[in-house]
Amino acid sequence: MSIDNQIQVVLIDDDPHLRQALCQTLDLAGLKVLTLGEATGLTARLSRDWPGVVVSDIRMPGMDGLELLAELHGQDAELPVLLITGHGDVPLAVQAMRAGAYDFLEKPFASDALLDSVRRALALRRLVLDNRSLRLALSDRQQLSTRLVGHSPQMLRLREQIGALAATKADVLILGETGAGKEVVARALHDLSSRRSGPFVAINAGALAESVVESELFGHEPGAFTGAQKRRIGKFEFANGGTLFLDEIESMSLDVQVKLLRLLQERVVERLGGNQLIPLDIRIIAATKEDLRQSADQGRFRADLYYRLNVAPLRIPPLRERGEDALMLFQHFADEASSRHGLPLHELQPGQRALLLRHSWPGNVRELQNAAERFALGLELALDNTPDNPAAGVLTSTPGGLSEQVEQFEKSLIAAELTRPHSSLRSLAEALGVPRKTLHDKLRKHGLNFADSGNHSTDDE
Structure with missing residues (x-):
């Protein structure tokens, strides 16, 4: 002891x-x-x-x-x-x-x-x-800044919240859209806590078939069900002394939610087919991309479990709310990829920066990281706010000389304006401040098409 x-x-x-x-x-x-x-x-x-x-x-x-x-x-x-x-x-x-x-x-x-x-x-x-505590706190802040890149007020606040919660024993509910970095935040909470030497077990509840989810989480004894020939230690028990990260918790069935609620309240687990209550020293970090309160109101999620989990919520801001963090993250991931592949580093040009800032990043950090990887590899990348609009902009890591950079910037400006509603080519030309004939020439030069943007001209062309 x-x-x-x-x-x-x-x-x-x-x-x-x-x-x-x-x-x-x-x-x-x-x-x-x-x-x-x-x-x-x-x-x-x-x-x-x-x-x-x-x-x-x-x-x-x-x-x-x-x-x-x-x-x-x-x-x-x-x-x-x-x-x-x-x-x-x-x-x-x-x-x-x-x-x-x-x-x-x-x-x-x-x-x-x-x-x-x-x-x-x-x-x-x-x-x-x-x-020692001061050195650790400084190291933790530096570690968080490396893991959760960004200087926006939202990210500064998130890092503060993680630092404060990591030192506690509280279970945490992480709220964030797909690709926002929920597991990154969960790992940071574990690594900055007193449990850092214990196991970190991550499991995606949405990826488990309903027939195996209980066995996977709680374990089972031999003979608990057909095919259960030997004892299985579940994820909760395996994470004893450490942290269990349970992603997509909204996908769990109501029956499994009842067992999870009991585990959270009593800190014991009972394997399927067993009678022994096994005490747990464990921290639960749950994550969801849905509004669990709304799901509870609709009867798809237990209200008592929602209130039990919602004691210490952490919201990860989507990338579209983080301003120029997108540029910092993109360059960070692109530099990492360039180093990994042994390729020269590429700096973002003004037109490319404008294109990245206009993009809404529906896939959040995961989408941006993939885009940065392709950029580092020198592959042309079309960024598009809507799946059927190929004219939102093109990003490439080989911008060439000044004239090519100017042309790329011009193309990105026209492409961005094409994403906005316009009733005619005249309206589009006025918004860009150029004559309609000049606009025709530039659309043709850059391979852009007014009709492809979803707008429909009433002009006599």
Whole structure:
């Protein structure tokens, strides 16, 4: 069993009388003490962020104080360890200090000497953990900025929310459109939490056949159903000690929702065909692209499960709401792809930037990442806000010289205007500020067609 963080001092001595006397001294000083008669197994019970100090005799049967010091510092070199001995062995004291002991006390020593040393060690430990926490927070922010690229207010707010929620034990409901990055957010919550050393198990409920979803999630015992020949550990049980990410939760049947609600409330799982309740230490992160409140009102999702999940919601803004984040993301993914394929990097040109900003990105970050990959490969890419409109714009990573860039920018401007409703070519020409004859020539030069845009001219052409 791990040692509670409320314990400030672990005191180890094989002499029960001395151990009791030293414990009383520390206890009267208001310190919470755990006493042990031997050192074996202590390291496994201390977390790296345990906020206390260790006081240990050197000469003990089994593991002695110097061996304990080496083992403890193998796990955390900044943990203060105070060593005591009754033999007046100066070379041993020198050896202990060189090995990294915080202090060395020779028996008999005054109570005040012990208390002074312990208090100074605790103050040092607090400083070490505070600095460690600050470094981790800085690393977390940098990590989030790398994973969730963007400077828009929406993304700054999302990163703040992730940082705040990651440190808690709360289950989380992620709301976001297809391709918005729900699993990226879920992994960030896990990796920035105290569960980071535990498993992260991701499962898409929408991809599971209804006949296997319960077995996949909850597991089963042999003979639970036809074909169940041996025990299966379900995803919830497999994620014990870590995080389970359940995507497309809206696709789960009402029967499975009942079992999930029970698991969330009681933190136990029961395998299909079994009678044993298995306790779980698990965090659930659910995700959906639908309005679960509306689904609950329509009877397609349990209202009690919705309210249980909606305690800590995180909304991922769609890419169309994030302004110039699209440019930053596109260049980020394009550079990554260029590096991966050993190709030269391509900078976005003004016309290309305008085209990316006008695109509505219905597939969100996933669509943009695919587009950036094709751009890095030098493939021509048509960006289109509507499936039947090929004239929204063309993006390529080989813009050529100045004249070609100007022509590409001109084409993108005309293509963008073609996506807007116009009753005639005259109307389109007026919107672009060019004569109708010039517009005819430019449409022909760029391979654009007024009729293909969905507009229908009433002009005499």
